[in-house]
Amino acid sequence: MSEIPQHIEDLFAQLNPQQRAAACHDTGSLLIIAGAGTGKTTTLSHRVAWLISQGIDPSRILLLTFSRRAANEMVRRVDALLRAMGDSREHAASARSRSIWGGTFHSTAARLLRRYGQSIGLPDDFTIIDRSDAEDLMSSLRSELELGNNVAKFPRKGTLVEIYSRCVNTCLKLEPVLERYYPWCLEHVDALKQLFQAFVDRKEQQNILDYDDLLLFWHALSSDPAGGKLLRGQFEAVLVDEYQDTNVLQSGILKNLCPDGAGLTVVGDDAQSIYSFRAATVRNILDFPEEYPGTTVVTLEENYRSTQPILAATNQIIDEAHERYEKKLWSSKIAGEPPILVDCSDNNEQADFVVTQVLEHLEAGIPLNQQAVLFRASHHSLALEVELARRNIAYHKYGGLKFIETAHVKDLMAYLRLAENPRDAVSGLRVLTLLPGIGQKKAQQLLNLLAESGFRFDAWSEFKPPAATVEHWPLFIRLMKNLSSPQSEKKGISSEVHQVRTFYSPLLDQQYDNGPARQRDLEQLEQVASRFSSRMSFLEEITLDPPSSTQDIANDSSKTDDDFLVLSTIHSSKGLEWDAVYVLQAADGSIPSEMSLESNDEIDEERRLFYVALTRAKNWLYVCFPHRQYFQNRRWNQAHSYAQLTRFISSKTLPLFQRRPAFNAEDLDTPEEAQIETTAEDIRKNIRNMWSS
Numbered sequence: 119m120s121e122i123p124q125h126i127e128d129l130f131a132q133l134n135p136q137q138r139a140a141a142c143h144d145t146g147s148l149l150i151i152a153g154a155g156t157g158k159t160t161t162l163s164h165r166v167a168w169l170i171s172q173g174i175d176p177s178r179i180l181l182l183t184f185s186r187r188a189a190n191e192m193v194r195r196v197d198a199l200l201r202a203m204g205d206s207r208e209h210a211a212s213a214r215s216r217s218i219w220g221g222t223f224h225s226t227a228a229r230l231l232r233r234y235g236q237s238i239g240l241p242d243d244f245t246i247i248d249r250s251d252a253e254d255l256m257s258s259l260r261s262e263l264e265l266g267n268n269v270a271k272f273p274r275k276g277t278l279v280e281i282y283s284r285c286v287n288t289c290l291k292l293e294p295v296l297e298r299y300y301p302w303c304l305e306h307v308d309a310l311k312q313l314f315q316a317f318v319d320r321k322e323q324q325n326i327l328d329y330d331d332l333l334l335f336w337h338a339l340s341s342d343p344a345g346g347k348l349l350r351g352q353f354e355a356v357l358v359d360e361y362q363d364t365n366v367l368q369s370g371i372l373k374n375l376c377p378d379g380a381g382l383t384v385v386g387d388d389a390q391s392i393y394s395f396r397a398a399t400v401r402n403i404l405d406f407p408e409e410y411p412g413t414t415v416v417t418l419e420e421n422y423r424s425t426q427p428i429l430a431a432t433n434q435i436i437d438e439a440h441e442r443y444e445k446k447l448w449s450s451k452i453a454g455e456p457p458i459l460v461d462c463s464d465n466n467e468q469a470d471f472v473v474t475q476v477l478e479h480l481e482a483g484i485p486l487n488q489q490a491v492l493f494r495a496s497h498h499s500l501a502l503e504v505e506l507a508r509r510n511i512a513y514h515k516y517g518g519l520k521f522i523e524t525a526h527v528k529d530l531m532a533y534l535r536l537a538e539n540p541r542d543a544v545s546g547l548r549v550l551t552l553l554p555g556i557g558q559k560k561a562q563q564l565l566n567l568l569a570e571s572g573f574r575f576d577a578w579s580e581f582k583p584p585a586a587t588v589e590h591w592p593l594f595i596r597l598m599k600n601l602s603s604p605q606s607e608k609k610g611i612s613s614e615v616h617q618v619r620t621f622y623s624p625l626l627d628q629q630y631d632n633g634p635a636r637q638r639d640l641e642q643l644e645q646v647a648s649r650f651s652s653r654m655s656f657l658e659e660i661t662l663d664p665p666s667s668t669q670d671i672a673n674d675s676s677k678t679d680d681d682f683l684v685l686s687t688i689h690s691s692k693g694l695e696w697d698a699v700y701v702l703q704a705a706d707g708s709i710p711s712e713m714s715l716e717s718n719d720e721i722d723e724e725r726r727l728f729y730v731a732l733t734r735a736k737n738w739l740y741v742c743f744p745h746r747q748y749f750q751n752r753r754w755n756q757a758h759s760y761a762q763l764t765r766f767i768s769s770k771t772l773p774l775f776q777r778r779p780a781f782n783a784e785d786l787d788t789p790e791e792a793q794i795e796t797t798a799e800d801i802r803k804n805i806r807n808m809w810s811s
Contacts, residue, residue, distance in 0.1 A: 129202055130164065137161045140416040141168050145355070147379025147410040149403070152387055153447045154432075154733035155423030155695065159188075162359060162385055163195035169355050170196075170214065171203055177217040178354040180375075182226060184363060186663035188693075189220040192359070219353070223368055224662045227332035230339070234348060238339055244327050245539040245654075246661045250523060252328045253279050255544050259316045265309045273303050273310075282314055286330040287365040287397035324541040329662075333367050340374035349374070354381055361386035361406070365397045369409075379410035388443050389436045392689060392727045400723075404441060421447045423695050425454025428732070428739050431774040435766055436729045439722050457732070457739040459704075459767065459775040464746040469505040471780035472700050475740060476511070476683060479698050484738075486512065490684035490696040492731045494709040498702050499685050506683065517687030522664035526626055526636040527643065531660065533618045537601035538653055540573035552625050553594065555584030575599045590625070597621045611656045612648040619644060688731045699735035701728075704743045705761035728766045741767070741775070 130138055137157055140150045141164035152158035162181075170176055183189040197215035219226060232242045247255070257275035266272030273281065281303065285295050292311060296304050303310065321327065327335070339345040356375055358364070361384035364372075376382040384406060391400035407413045421429055429447045436442065462468040476489055493499050496517060506513050521527060529552060535545040543565055550561035564578060571577030575598040583591035600606055601614055619640050626640075627633040650656035684696065703709060710724030732739060747761050767775065 134420050136416055136418050141165045143414060145381050147413040148383040149406050149413050149415045150385040151417040151443050152385050153419055153445055155421040156418035157422055158385055163192050165383060166196045167199035174354050176214045179218050180353045180356045181218055181220040182223055183359040184222060193218055193220045222663055224329055224332050227336040228658055231335050234339060240335060241325055244325050245535055245542055246658055247326050247328050248661050251544045256317055260313060263316060265313055271302055272306055283330050284397050286334060287367050289366045324543055325539055326542055337367055337371050340371055346374050356381055357383040359385050362388055362391035362400055362403045363393050363398045364402050365399060369402045389726055390730050392723060392730055394723055417445050419445050419447050421449045423736055424449060425451045425737060427454050427456040428735055431457045432729055432732045434771045434774060439725055440718050454737060456776045459777045460740055460742045460780050462742055462744040462780045465501040465744050467780050468742045468744045469502040472502055473505050473509055484697050486681045486683045488697040490686060491700045492686055492688050492691050493702040494688060494711060496687060512682040513685050514682045515685040517690035522660060526630060530618050530640055534653055534657060553587040553590050555586035575602060593621055607653055611650050611653050612644055615644040615647045688727050691734055692730055695734050695736055697736050698738035700740045701731045702742050704741045704764045706764055709764055725766050
């Protein structure tokens with residue numbers, strides 16, 4: 119390890135020995151195994167600051183994260199460290215940190231392709247479509263090619279994009295992907311090849327890239343002898359966060375950037391690899407030392423989040439995985455309540471217990487927003503949501519539809535995308551069919567007319583609109599002409615969003631329920647747009663790193679005074695922490711999911727998912743096991759079945775939990791005994807007397 123200069127000795131003294139060893143490592147390949155809650159972000163930001171202190175130009179540092187927020191937080195911390203390390207000029211320190219190439223894989227790919235893409239024949243004015251737009255394009259092509267008509271089990275548009283994306287990100291041919299993940303689609307292999315070829319061609323014609331294209335083109339550029347040399351010269355140090363969540367294509371990009379590992383630092387935790395459904399592979403982090411011989415491996419084991427009793431249980435759970443890096447998380451918080459395994463009779467009692475316990479903690483001083491309920495699948499929380507509503511307890515549920523995926527936001531974005539790229543037929547079809555009286559067929563004719571005119575929006579003036587849209591049509595043409603004029607962007611993207619809102623507002627009210635709430639979303643989006651310098655940058659960031667809400671993108675969630683209970687899928691909880699955590703449905707079939715029991719790899723990922731849920735807890739952890747599962751079995755005419763405790767709480771793990779029933783007998787409401795003299799027979803006699811003569 120390089121000697122630390124005296125003037126920053128005190129700054130790095132706050133790190134523990136393992137963090138310090140990682141932060142001050144030399145330029146050889148480095149793998150940091152960062153257990154849950156072990157200060158990964160602190161370590162990585164100190165690593166970046168250390169590299170800068172050693173003379174590396176910040177503009178030659180590439181910092182790859184999996185969210186915009188994570189990248190911004192990392193750069194903010196580096197900025198503070200640079201000022202503390204001797205650059206007292208705040209402006210100069212900030213300028214240095216801002217020159218770091220920080221962002222997600224996809225946003226970095228877009229930035230590099232706009233700079234260097236023309237060298238491989240890619241126009242730099244491409245637009246980027248999100249997952250749902252890719253699905254719509256795939257669906258349109260399927261209909262156009264008349265594939266799957268009157269054919270049973272032909273994959274739906276979402277599955278089609280999943281198959282295509284998995285092939286790209288795993289670097290596998292179609293047949294092996296179908297055999298392993300989608301065997302019911304094997305009979306359609308020829309049709310799928312035809313469809314996917316058309317998908318590639320149509321994206322080229324429309325000058326659009328999807329998420330997968332960004333990585334594909336970046337990989338191709340970095341694989342080219344000249345392009346690879348160009349990119350390798352761009353970066354002297356490459357740091358990757360959450361490396362366990364990378365896929366084969368992403369690891370190939372890194373290999374091209376750092377062939378021998380020099381300057382490469384990756385941080386991750388194999389025990390938290392839970393995204394195989396997105397084609398991520400835990401093999402990337404497990405095999406890293408073999409891929410880069412001579413790699414230094416530093417393991418962070420001191421946990422700053424959870425109490426030792428909670429860590430004892432989670433350590434045992436992950437120790438039973440088939441393949442892993444050896445580590446034992448420990449905490450200086452020795453005291454604390456053991457994790458509690460709660461036996462519930464059914465889902466209703468589980469919901470009743472959680473709400474009762476949440477209120478007890480609230481009364482004891484733990485705010486609702488410092489408590490979270492986690493579950494494997496979104497429907498697992500339905501009974502709880504009913505109970506929360508009945509008791510009028512505010513909650514926010516994560517892991518469902520994202521803000522950017524809501525129909526009204528996608529509508530607004532489509533107007534901007536069409537103005538940015540008139541060849542974008544997906545956006546064109548969306549905005550045209552919002553107009554009353556214009557369906558898919560007529561909209562396609564109008565897009566053909568636009569193309570024949572050289573993509574001039576005034577060509578639509580020749581069209582005679584149906585009666586239902588006579589009022590809207592001239593206003594629509596004026597809007598699109600204004601948005602596509604050079605003067606429009608000079609006024610700023612916020613002005614453009616306002617113009618779209620003004621035109622779209624009456625259509626929104628006609629199209630959707632809950633209009634006022636949707637209008638408020640778009641008002642907030644207009645305010646947020648003012649932060650962006652151009653329409654392209656606005657569209658790109660919103661598409662590549664979609665926010666969950668307007669608060670998320672505005673980065674002002676910390677300003678809200680609202681207190682609400684957090685409900686979240688386990689996948690959406692990763693990286694977060696709460697004082698009290700409640701895990702629902704700890705039964706085989708729920709976790710592990712009955713859909714993920716075919717191989718040891720699948721079961722191990724379910725184990726890691728359970729581990730992620732439990733390691734979100736700081737001080738209180740409740741794992742709920744409902745014994746009775748209700749369903750309707752038509753074959754056996756059964757209304758319920760009895761569940762088995764999740765296999766992840768084994769005979770070795772169970773003693774590390776305190777087991778208790780949801781409610782003790784004395785806690786249950788029982789009717790009081792009373793000496794009532796009147797009997798039912800007396801009442802019936804009186805009623806009979808009413809009808810006697």
